[in-house]
Amino acid sequence: MSDFFSSQNIIWFKCLSLAHIFIFFLFTLDLISYSVSYSDVVRPYFILICIYFWSIYRPSLLLPVYVFILGILFDFLLNYPIGLHAILFVVVQWIIRDQRLFFLGQPYVIVWMGFALTCFSVMLSEWMFFTILSDNVFDFYGVLYGTLISTLIFPMITLLFNLIYRILPPISQSHFL
Amino acid sequence: MKSSIKQKSVSYSASLALLNGRAGSVFFLFLAVGFLIIAFARPAVLSGPRVGVTDVFMPVLSTISKPFQNMAAAVSGISGKATLKAENAKLHAENARLREWYQTALMLQAENQSLKKLLNLKVSTEHEYVTARVVSDAGNAFVKTLLVASGGNDGVKKNQAVLAGEGMIGRIVEVGNNASRILLLTDINSRIPVIIEGSNQKAILTGDNSQYPVLKHLPKDSGLVAGTRIITSGDGGIFPFGLPVGKVIIDGKGQKIIQPYADMNRITYVRIVDALSNPNLIRGDLSYSIN
Structure with a gap:
């Protein structure tokens, strides 16, 4: 019992909590109002960056149940049809996690381009869903601008994630994840 | 003691593997599809939890x-x-x-x-406002809503008109205890009964998710010219008569579209107008149309 509450485990627990707090913070950045012109269209997809990055480098940090809950909350808080983003996020996590060995062996630029493709695919899926649903062709520039801004901000976010990744406990030694 | 911890650790790892594996993804994918089906088949079932979640997240x-x-x-x-x-x-x-x-x-x-x-006209000349701060807006071009940090506890009610700056921006569609959701008039689901000032021609202002909503059910010979003011008609009894909405502009293709008076992208505070007890008595009150 004393092993479980060792100082090492407590430090690792704090590190994991820091990772989760940062993920939650980025999640809220997708929801809040910036009161800036065109922020509804030109807005980074922060939560997608989280799902993509951790699905490659630490899949156990963002379990499917966690991704599902984030998707449901996203739909609840942004007034989307409930379940839409839960589906998209779970599918993205599933595909990226299955391809993680490929990405782990690639240079950073390929990982970056992989994110651009993932982001475009997700936003295109949203665009197609709403276009079919409302029988109205939505402005496609939103998809392009959203993908572009998310791709541009990806290195900055991954830089911070890398710092967190370095302090996380090795999976083999962690009691938590 | 150590063996029991080890057993617990093994069972924990096994359940984690199940949740972390493909089985977990498939399970939650089906669950999400189930939610989506419910959202379309019985939207009312999920509206309560949506309001509850919004209330919980509002302080954050x-x-x-x-x-x-x-x-x-x-x-x-x-x-x-x-x-x-x-x-x-x-x-x-x-x-x-x-x-x-x-x-x-x-x-x-x-x-x-x-x-x-x-x-001897009985009119309601005074309206009360609730001023609220915008805390969240839609993440992309598909849903045009805002969340404000005022709810039922502050006297906000469903279907109240919302103004920002110089004109109307939408209406309240969901009310929690401490939070409310505004459907912007640019949203594709928004329909606002309006009247063209001067001609008394009625129309429905319809959002299409662009910055400029359009007028529907308007005769072709309505004689709209650029700069004509559009105000709420009060028909249907939901909104007061005379709230300024926008003005007619001519786009690059020569089409007549409506430019809302309020800048939808830079809204920080909104005014929520109280509902009227008898909307039929307020025709003729143009107190909101003075610009």
């Missing part, structure tokens, strides 16, 4: 959004100083013009009051 969103809004205000203030001189001259000219209009408005108000007395 409110706290996190505040620094960003302050930053936006500061940036706007700095960029505003650069154009201060030109703006000052413009405001002087506008002030002189408004003084003339003020005199006209006073005269019209006096005339209006005397006519109302003559007609």
Whole structure:
């Protein structure tokens, strides 16, 4: 019992909590109002960056149940049809996690381009869903601008994630994840 | 003791593997599809939880959004100083013009009051507002809604009209205890009964998720010209009569579209107008249309 509450485990627990707090913070950045012109269209997809990055480098940090809950909350808080983003996020996590060995062996630029493709695919899926649903062709520039801004901000976010990744406990030694 | 911890650790790892594996993804994918089916088949089932979740998250969103809004205000203030001189001259000219209009408005108000007395018309001249801060907006081009940090506890009710700056921006569609959701008039699901000032021609202002909503059910010979003001008609009894909505502009293709008076992208505070007890009694009250 004393092993479980060792100082090492407590430090690792704090590190994991820091990772989760940062993920939650980025999640809220997708929801809040910036009161800036065109922020509804030109807005980074922060939560997608989280799902993509951790699905490659630490899949156990963002379990499917966690991704599902984030998707449901996203739909609840942004007034989307409930379940839409839960589906998209779970599918993205599933595909990226299955391809993680490929990405782990690639240079950073390929990982970056992989994110651009993932982001475009997700936003295109949203665009197609709403276009079919409302029988109205939505402005496609939103998809392009959203993908572009998310791709541009990806290195900055991954830089911070890398710092967190370095302090996380090795999976083999962690009691938590 | 150690063996029991080890057993627990093994069972924990096994369940984690199940949750972390493909089985977990498939399970949650089906669950999400189930939610989506319910959202379309029985939307009312999920509206309660949606309001509850919004209420729970409101303090967090409110706290996190505040620094960003302050930053936006500061940036706007700095960029505003650069154009201060030109703006000052413009405001002087506008002030002189408004003084003339003020005199006209006073005269019209006096005339209006005397006519109302003559007609013995019972009108509701005062509306109460609830001012609320915007904390969240839609993440992309598909859903145009705002979340504000005022709810049922502050007297906000469903279907109340919402104004920001110079005009109407939408209506309340969901009310929690401490939070409310506004459906913007640019959203594809928004329909607002309006009237074209001057001609008394009625139409429905319909959002299409672009910045400029369009007028529907309007005769072809309506004679709309650029600059014509659009105000709420009060039909249906949901909104008060005379709330300023926008003006007609002609786009690049020659189509007549509506430019809302309020800038939808830079809304920080909104005014929620109280619902009227008897909307049929307020025809003729143009207190909101004075610009």
